[in-house]
Amino acid sequence: MTAATSTSATAPSPTRRLSTLDRWLPLWIGLAMVAGLLLGQFVPAVSDLLVTLEVGGLSIPIAVGLLVMMYPVLAKVRYDKIAAVTGDKKLLVSSLVLNWIAGPALMFALAWVFLPNLPEYRTGLIIVGLARCIAMVVIWNDLACGDREAAAVLVAINSVFQVVAFSLLGWFYLTVLPGWLGLDTQGLEISVGQIALNVLIFLGIPLVAGFASRLIGERRKGREWYERTFLPRVGPWALYGLLFTIVLLFALQGEQVIARPGDVARIALPLLVYFAVMWFAGLFTGKALGLTYARSSTLAFTAAGNNFELAIAVAIGAFGAASGQALAGVVGPLIEVPVLVGLVYVSLWAARAWFRTDPVTGERVTP
Template sequence: MTNTADAAVSDKDQAPVLQQMSVLDRFLPVWILAAMALGIGLGRAIPGMDQALDAIKIGSVSLPIAIGLLLMMYPVLAKVRYRQLDRVTGDRKLLISSLVLNWLVGPALMFALAWLLLPDLPEYRTGLIIVGLARCIAMVLIWNDLSCGDREAGAVLVAINSVFQILAFGVLGWFYLQVLPGWLGLEQVDADFSFWTIVVSVLVFLGIPLLAGFLTRTIGERKMGQEAYESKFLPQIGPVALYGLLFTIVMLFALQGHTITSQPLDVVRIALPLLAYFFLMFGGSFALGAGIGLGYEKTATLAFTAAGNNFELAIAVAIGVFGVTSGEALAGVVGPLIEVPVLVALVYVSLWLRGRMADRGEQVRPGR
């Protein structure tokens, strides 16, 4: 993200990590809330802006959101030391924990919370279940980087999530919307997910920035050397990720600003299970990682990849299957409305836990 996203606790200076962050990074929640407000305001103030932005798309992919996400992810993926990925792929505890949390615990928890808290609102409930099935492959890299998590582990885990998303999303959707409700005597939902919507989402939101980051790293190190690449080039492109994040948020909420503000009580109802989901997934995943001895960096990466969701895919699927004005689509839109500020807050929680782990003498690598 920025130079200060890599802040570390110095051997000589024991000041908390948060105090070492720049003003830009320290007040990130303020910029994000301002971007959300700006997007909602634009969507309300400019008639037809949401339809105009929604019309700028390739297939099911919104071009403005895709541009923002690519700008957001490219600098982070250019920082990954790809030659060190074998250090992550050989960590069976990390990989197995991530797979279990993302593809067994996460969808099951969202299913349970949706039915528990929205028993009378089937459209919103279905939309939240779809959100729970869409595991995060994009924005999680930003939260991981800001929390000083393991970049290489983050790259590997989102790649694994991408493969599983293509293979498992449709099957899990069928199971959680039709099979499991039938077993439990609950209302079943007939939904036909587009395989190509999922493939395109993965290729655009991960494949393009991953390839660009890999090529930049490979060519940059070859021409400049690793030290010059990391000390001179990366700081120059780092702020682009923050600008891409804020642009994405403005575009996303400009697209859905009218819908969000016209149904405030429904938004509150949808927000409750989402809040419970994010805190339970992050807290449980962080406790698991610390409990099995992953060390802070991998524990933070595990927690954020488990707690985050691919809202881009969830919204695209909900709109494609149920329609742009459906309750399912609204539930998908409320996802990032809650997820973005909550996960930013959890970045600060994670950095505080990093200091606590260091104080107890647990494994905390120097910042990168």
């Protein structure tokens, strides 16, 4: 995570610097991926255990990893500043357009362009495009020195829209729109209750815990103690949770990934295009609207990320764990993690080169 993870969680300052853990993040993630693949391939009991620990298509160990990952980041949010974010109509409207109009439409188009004769994988990709990110985006945003309060607000808005719009958009993109275009149609049945449960687990629990930590910590010990003593202690757990989750994801599907490399490559290509297009669209939109670097990067990462937990759960529940739709859902995070880690570094470069801003301090820099 940024220095907010392992040093200070206060507003950007000249002393906020990347920790050793953060500087070597690509290496840790790469090792976690390899470890997961090896576990899934050579220790099948691990993947079997993960399957037995699923409830309604949701892996309990993976859920625990995600909660551990999200809590420290949401504990760092200054909730007293959120009102200023909700008044930024440019940010809110552009986020809604990118997430709920542009994102699903782009994934629909890419799925049909790249996978016209593979309906199972195509459907799985469309489902991934409908599931907007409410979890891991807080990590990417924090690594890129984005606006934490803005990220919390946008994630909350995505959660509300997810409960309301996911089923409707699934019906539109899998049944109605293909019918209008004379293409194959595929139904999707998913209950609002299942989506709401997903949102409650992956956003509600860590959000309440983070808010309660700041409220109680500041009242009892003061803000200085909370940000200079408490947060540095819990901050590194965000990275531990991320790496733990990556290991489990790769262990769970490692056998399929290794056994079907051609299929994985076919699925990965449109995903690569999708993540890149959505991220750059978000950053360019923020710049064009005159948003700061911090809010522009937040807009970019919330637009590019996807809720792979929901996508995988929906694919498994609707089509089965061994289905092509489920494999497409699993490939989503396997591609998203390394790509968005790379985009974190692109974002930090763009802060100086394009926004003329030091991403760490928030101060203006000369060309």
